[in-house]
Every structure is written in structure tokens, then in C-alpha cells.
Amino acid sequence: MTGRDQRTLEPYVGLRAFRRQDSGKFFGRAREAHEVCDLWRSNQITVLSGPSGAGKTSLLNAGVMPLLDPSQNDILPVGRVSVTSTSPREALPEHNPHVYALLSSWSPGERPSRLASLTLERFFLRRPPRQDRYGDPVLRLASIDQAEELFLGNHRRTPYHEWFLDQLFAALSKDPDLRVLISIRNDQAGAILRDERLHDVMTKGRFTLGALEPPAATQAITGPLTGTGYSFDDAAAQRLIDDLSGDGTARESKAIEPVQLQVVCTVLWDSLPPDVTHITTDHVIRYANVRKSLEKFVDQTIAEVARDHLDDDTTRLRAWLLDNFVADSAKTPVYRGETMTAGIPNDVVAALVDHHILTPRPGVTGDDSQWYELSHESLVRLIRAEAGDVVVDKRTAQQLLHTAQHALREGDFARARRDARDALDRTDSSRLKAEIESFLGDVAFQDGRYATAIDHYREAAALFDVHGRTESVGRLLAASGRARRALGQTRRAIQDIKSAIQRVPDDQGIRIELAWTYWYGGHEDNALGTLDRVLDDDANSWPALRTRAEILLHLDRTDEALIDFGRLGSIREPWVRAAYAYALASRGDIDEARNEITAVRATTAEHGPALLYAALVEQKAGNLTGAADLAAAAMSAKAPPLPAHLHRLAERVADGQ
The missing domain is CATH 1.25.40.10 (Tetratricopeptide repeat domain)
Structure with a gap:
């Protein structure tokens, strides 16, 4: 390499997390990577926690995953519980979005409609077990990164995360060779660690990831240049550490935030003249101005969050941060309300945490999810400063x-x-x-x-x-x-779905969607015939059995419906369990039906069909007032709403018919 303008070397990743292919430039976390790797293999469930920006995703991708031997472990790709696929969600059967997202990341080549019909337990049952050369089963290593996404955001997602955890612990209890690593922010880790279902797991581990100590931070600065023809002078690296720690007199006790290190190193690298190959203290002083680098980062972040959440009102957001999180030139904690924090919606707070401006503060009341503060003392000065140049959305x-x-x-x-x-x-x-x-x-x-x-x-x-x-x-x-x-528009809906089947004839999900559409349009025989053909091809198709059971139930063919429900095995999906409860009530098993409904009501507060089935159970039990109330709730439910043909049934129940 003869000049910086003739190469594309990028030793520092900036604000993004390290990827698996970045492992060659991931330094400063060797000890942590080996400890997490050992915990993961030794425990059925391991919780890796740490504050936002500590580098949990980077550690998992570039530190831990490269240590695992594929010949000795069945390693799934790093998983996420938030959907990023652009495959149309409305082409899928009803599903838990967290489960679907995780299975999509664990099995990216699988057809979406197939994954949407699986629980975690069924996914692992379908996955062929592997053995080592001695015939012994190898460990299954599955990871869930950024698991805090289960618990954050819209309250309508609460039933889904409860059901997700139920599935996770069920899968662990059925497979002693399954090992799950959960990476999660500190403020949400308690939601996993305090869960009573965790007590049924044979073993569990915990690792907390903190900021970089100065020796590790030095490795993170100098290591990525190894073998590139570029290098740091020892004094230059130390000057950068001093600047990042903010206090050269007590640097050994100053931990350094990985995100700030990456911001400053990226700015330095991008600013160096093309002919520089050995970075000196003078270069650090001239090009790696920590204050200016972080000021630019803070300005960009505040502008981005304001643009996304506050109609581009950057002034309001900066003033809110200053008024609430800074007191007497020091950072101060703020209590998070149920939906608003100091007059700002909590989705703004969540965005500022994601961007490393705010962080949950532990130790105020013992519940670190209720208090937030600026993530770093230096942000006090940066928040107090006026914004620099106008930030362009790039x-x-x-x-x-x-x-x-x-x-x-x-x-x-x-x-x-x-x-x-x-x-x-x-x-x-x-x-x-x-x-x-x-x-x-x-x-x-x-x-x-x-x-x-x-x-x-x-x-x-x-x-x-x-x-x-x-x-x-x-x-x-x-x-x-x-x-x-x-x-x-039933007729045109059928036309669209039949056109879809012509293009993807072996997609069970689309054929089952056609059956739903026939049923919604009053064509029960066509619906059942379509499902029978699906089951001829796959006798154990869970979504086909579930759909046929529900249709049979509404046709008063209760015994046949119960046979199909019985073939589903353990029913964990709340909306299917509610339909099963109505089948039990229709057979006369009122007490058992009520027990089933009680078990799912907490997770179906806005699920229209599930609420309707609860109403029908109460109607069978003779509780017409309770049935009417539940039917009214079903008609106003939004997640999901009642389909038109069931809405008419709900109206009759609400009217006491």
C-alpha cells in the first residue's frame, strides 16, 4: 500500500457493531470472549448483560462466535427478536412476531410461511440432531441478541413476549443439549433473571460486560492496525486514552466507553493525511480532537432522534435534556414514567438509550429500569453547548x-x-x-x-x-x-390468492390462506376441501390442523374439531387455546373450558377472536352478562380486530342472543 487514497482499509467500525467478518480487528475483549464462550457451553441458559454501548453485540459476533468449533457444536446464526424482513407480514398465518423474527434469523433460508407456523419447541424438534465422531450428541448453541426488544415499546406487544418466554423455557426443558445465550441491556435483564420459569432450567450463567479498562482500550486502538503497514506510536495511543478517559492524572481507574473510542478513532483515521503511516502524538492532537468528535456525534444523534420523534424539533430535545438531566454542571437521574418521562414520550427516551445518550441508572431504588441519566459525564458539557453546524440527514x-x-x-x-x-x-x-x-x-x-x-x-x-x-x-x-x-371483497380476494398459488404452488401458508378466505366468504365446503388437500400432502401440518379445527367448531362439528385440536399436541398459542376452550365448552366441559380461558386472558387483552371465544365459553356457562361484556370487548379489539364474519357472531352474543 503506497497511499491512503489507494486503499479501502477501514480498521475501525465507527458506531456500528462489529460483525463476524470483523473478528480480525476486534481487540481488547479476549478474556471476556473466552469466559462467555465457556458459560454458554456449560449452561442451558446464559445471560450476557451490560449497558447500551458496552459492545455486547460486537463481543458476541466478533469475539465469541469465532471461538466455537463447528465440528463440535451445532451453531445457529446470531438471532434477533425484531423482524427486519420485508416479506409481507400479511401473507403469513397468525403468529408471534418475536418467535417468527428469531426463527427467521436462525434459519434464513426457510420459507416464511413455514417459520410463522412454528413454535420454538417445534423448530428444534424439526432440526435434525447432530453427533460427533464418537456418536455422542453435540451441543446446540443458539443466541438471542438485543433481547431487550422483547420488553420495550408498545404495550400491545406484552402478550407476545410472555408467550415467547413460555416457548423458550419449554424448548429448554425438552432438550438438555440446547444452550441459549441471551444478550440484553442491564435495565431489562431482570425480566429474564426474575422469571419463575427460569428455576426449571437445569443450569444458568450470568456475565456482565462493562466499559474498557485502559489496557484493553489501548489494544482496541492499536490492534486493528496490526499487519496493515500502519501503526501507533506508544505515546500517541496513550494520549488518545488520556483524552478519552478525560483525566490524565487518574487514567488507570478510568474505564472507556467502546462507542466513544470507535467514534474518535474513526474520525482520526478519516482525517489523517494520505502519506501518514505512523501515527504520532502530534497527529492525535491535530486530528483526534475528542471534544469536537463527540460534539459532532451528539449533535447528529439529537438531530436524528428529534427528526424521528419530535417533528425535527432539535431545540426542544436539547432543552429537555439540559433541563432534566443536568443540574449544577453535573448529570442527574430522572424517573421514567409509565408512558412519559418529564413530559416527553418514552419512545424518545428509548431512542436516546439506543443512541448511547441516555442510560438506565442502577442503585437509586433497586430497580434500574425506572431511572435514566446521561450515559457519560462528558455529555453534560456537550448537552450544555450550543449545536454546531446544521446537521444534514445523510x-x-x-x-x-x-x-x-x-x-x-x-x-x-x-x-x-x-x-x-x-x-x-x-x-x-x-x-x-x-x-x-x-x-x-x-x-x-x-x-x-x-x-x-x-x-x-x-x-x-x-x-x-x-x-x-x-x-x-x-x-x-x-x-x-x-x-x-x-x-x-371475497371474490377478488380469492382471485388474488389463487394467482399467488400459481406462482408458489408448494407454499402451504398461501393455500391455508385460501381456506381462511373461503370460510370468511361463507364457502365452508371449499375451505375444508382446501385444507384436506394440504393435509394429504402433510398430515401433521400444524396451521392446517388448527384452521380446520376452528372451522369445524363453527360448523357445530365439535367432536371432529377436538380430534384436530388433539393432534396439535401442546397448545401454547393463546388464540388457538381460546378456540380449544370453546370446543371444550361446546362438549359440556365448562369448568375445564373456563380454566383454559383464565390461563390465556392475561395475554389476549386486545385479541378480537380470542375474546370472542372467551365470550362464547361464558355464554355456554350461562353467564350472559359476562358473555356480552366480552363480546363487546372483542368487537373493539385492535390487535388483531375481529374479521367481519365473526363480528356478526359477536354482535349476537353482545345482544344476549
């Missing part, structure tokens, strides 16, 4: 799509639409435009704007068709069919 279309997906998970439809539309304007890629249009279809569908959803789905299908993405076109047509079904 996010790429892909980054904007990511923030839009996050907004949709939070139930913020307006922000999801805005960011997705901005993403459309920032790309010339027709394939990415297709993914964004598909996403906009999901936003519109979940917002009850079904006609708009159809327009987006069909636009996405046309774009994917140009690229020969036949399966994607099929799923989008199926999603369009579901939206037409919601509008009562």
Missing part, C-alpha cells in the same frame, strides 16, 4: 427503512410511513423500492387502510416481477388477497 435508504421498521414495531404508523417514503426517494434500486413498497403495504394494513395496502402490495409485486422474484410476487398477491378479504 441516512441511506436502507437505514431509513430500518428506522421505519422500528417505528412500525412501536405502532407509530405516521413515522413508519414518513421514513419509508423518504427511503423511496433516496434509492434508484428497483429491488429496494420493491421491498419498501411491500413494507408500506404492511404499514397501511396494520393501520386499517386496506385499499392503500393493496396499492402498495401490487406495486411491490410489479417491481419484483421485473426481477423474476416469483415467490415474492406470490406472497405479495396473498397479502393483497388478505387486504381484499378485510374489505369484504
